[in-house]
Amino acid sequence: MATPYNVAGSSRSLPNPTPCLSYWQRTTRAFPHLHENKQAQVPSKSKYVVVGSGIAGGLTAFELIEAGVNAEDIVILEAREAGSGASSRNAGHVRPDAFRGFSAYSKVHGEEQALKIINNERLVLERVDQFVKKHNVQCDFNLTTTFDVCMTPEFADYEAKSLEAFRQAGGDTSHIKFYDGEEAQQKTRIPGAVAAYEWPAGSSHPAKLTQFLLQAVISKGARLFTFCPATEVVQRTLDPVLWDVHTPRGTIAAEKIIHCTNAHAAQLLPALDPFMRPNRGQAQSLVPVPAFSGRGGLQSTFSLRYSLHHFYSLIQRQGDGTLVLGVSRSNPTLSPETIASRLSTDDSQYNEEIVEDALRTFGQIFPDYTSETAMHGEGLDHAWTGIIGMTTDSVPFIGAIESLPGQYICAGFNGHGMARIFTCASGVAQLVLGKSWSKTGLPECFQFSDERLLRLSSGDLPSIW
Ligand SMILES: Cc1cc2nc3c(=O)[nH]c(=O)nc-3n(C[C@H](O)[C@H](O)[C@H](O)COP(=O)(O)OP(=O)(O)OC[C@H]3O[C@@H](n4cnc5c(N)ncnc54)[C@H](O)[C@@H]3O)c2cc1C
Known part of the structure; x- marks a missing residue:
């Protein structure tokens, strides 16, 4: 029987037999x-x-x-x-949604379910932490905090409204910290941060x-x-x-x-x-330049957000210092061809435009990260893709x-x-x-x-x- 590999854009397909490696x-x-x-x-x-x-x-x-x-x-x-x-x-985050998705989930599933969805993600972080400890899993699990960084006033407004709606519906916000303006910039090392929220999250070697x-x-x-x-x-x-x-x-x-x-x-x-719906995601690994090496490493994980559908995710691994940078799937700074190409089950290659966008934006967000002066061996290490199952x-x-x-x-x-x-x-x-x-x-x-x-x-x- 012929095997139906790789019917672009359809989940009626088997995984691509020649995938790239992450x-x-x-x-x-x-x-x-x-x-x-x-x-x-x-x-x-x-x-x-x-x-x-x-x-x-x-x-x-x-x-x-x-x-x-x-x-x-x-x-x-x-x-x-x-x-x-x-x-x-993937991009290595074990990152519960603390409140951001609440309004959007409520529109689709109602407030009660939206609360349960958010609470379930918080429970998963606890479960992963317990599992890793109980079974002594060597997966570089790092229980830390994460920042949702609002890079525009519009997104800061969206997050504030989501947090308020979550709170009004009875959601627990006691574990979420909020930083505005200069304090957000100082906490996150991001000069352009408008506001930031911080809550417990982790990362692992998936x-x-x-x-x-x-x-x-x-x-x-x-x-x-x-x-x-x-x-x-x-x-x-x-x-x-x-x-x-x-x-x-x-x-x-x-x-x-x-x-x-x-x-x-x-x-x-x-x-x-x-x-x-299959949706191809892409991530990049970077070997840090000196400002992000040694004691300069990032201790928390990040979601760097310009809007709901335009964001970058970032972790820095504690062991080898590697930075892993993910790019949102329908990022509006990408060309329509690149966005369209993500409706694919082809994880054999990566998209160069996404790499360029990720590196450019990373340099803008963290100006300390000056790749121009990077030594041979520092900077972009690898890029890869994987297929996300979206319902x-x-x-x-x-x-x-x-x-x-x-x-x-x-x-x-x-x-x-x-x-x-x-x-x-x-x-x-x-x-x-x-x-x-x-x-x-x-x-x-x-x-x-x-x-x-x-x-x-x-x-x-x-x-x-
Ligand atoms: C680039 C990228 C970044 C991501 N970042 C994050 C992140 O930071 N945090 C997060 O929470 N999630 C992230 N995700 C999503 C996360 O990786 C997935 O939600 C999760 O891995 C899904 O696990 P799974 O076991 O359901 O699927 P998979 O790990 O995809 O496993 C499914 C397996 O089934 C096999 N398979 C499929 N069909 C058949 C068949 N007919 N017969 C036999 N085998 C078959 C496949 O080969 C595959 O190995 C990311 C995903 C990608 C691609």
Whole structure:
């Protein structure tokens, strides 16, 4: 059967077979399971099949095992090398939205759900911190604070209104600090800052976190098959319900399938096609110049914001000092061609215009960063892309697919997976094991249902990111 790689702009596609490598992947090439079972035939049956080996797939398998599932009953299928998707290509933030998205979420999901969405992100940061400590995960997790820096008076006004709306609705703001004018400039080292908000957040080496999860489940007996895409899922028997998961290396009969396929979910679940939109994100790594080296390193993470859709994200890694700079997807300073090119599942290359924009703006925002005097080896190190799964109502698809009994989904994190997956994957594991939705503690608007798809089909909702 021909494999449908890379249908531009559609989530009815398999991941591109020739992706570029991110900074995170380039620094973890020795992971022993990177090419796990690359040639092996898949088993003819497995009680659980997890499709996708990103953080969602790895953590779902981990949580199933923690809840008592026999690890040997789990197969993880991965279309490319282990953890090759967005989980190993992102910008490294574990950054809860503290209030900014509240107004936009309220318009789409109502105030009560908007509060739950924001509270869930705060909980994820706690969960990641606890998980990393409990399991001694060597993923360079750095619990720190983050700044939302308003670079224009208009955006400062937008943030102030969002914070007020969040507070009025009963949202907890006790962990958020506000700085205006000169104080904002001093706290952030940004002379052009109009205002800034600061709250707890973290950063991590996302590929190391993904690899920890895969290593942990494999060591317990789960089997990972890399370079082994699931190409089709077909019902084998009705009673008992069994599904055939087709791959190029054999067919697996499974009772339960958990789709952790991010932007590619509609390849196996075509009904999702209009509601799951792949969007190519790009990030850059920079070796710091002296002003950002040694004690001059940035201690907090940043979202540098000109408007809701025009922003840059920034972390500086504590270990090697590398700066990781992300660029918003519909940044208005980019050409229409570049913006249009981001509706793609092609993560094999990066866009030069985005690199130039990122470096130019970074130099403007942090004038201390003078790349003209950089020595050989300082400055731009690498640029890469990855595919983000955007849902048309800006919240993930989580839970049972009722029309396909035994199938579940945990996908569509809208570029915010690090701030969402740690509650969603444990939620989906509980659902697979028969618990009710209310036990997951997740916002109800995350729950997948045919009724939700029907609502989404009535038209586009305002974009939150
Ligand atoms: C450039 C960039 C910057 C980002 N920055 C941040 C950030 O700073 N903070 C944050 O919270 N989030 C960020 N994100 C988003 C975050 O990376 C994602 O939300 C998260 O990694 C999603 O995890 P996942 O496991 O659902 O998907 P993925 O990590 O993409 O995993 C899905 C896996 O499924 C595999 N797959 C797909 N289809 C099939 C199939 N049919 N058969 C077998 N395997 C299949 C893919 O190859 C992939 O490995 C960023 C994303 C990008 C691209």
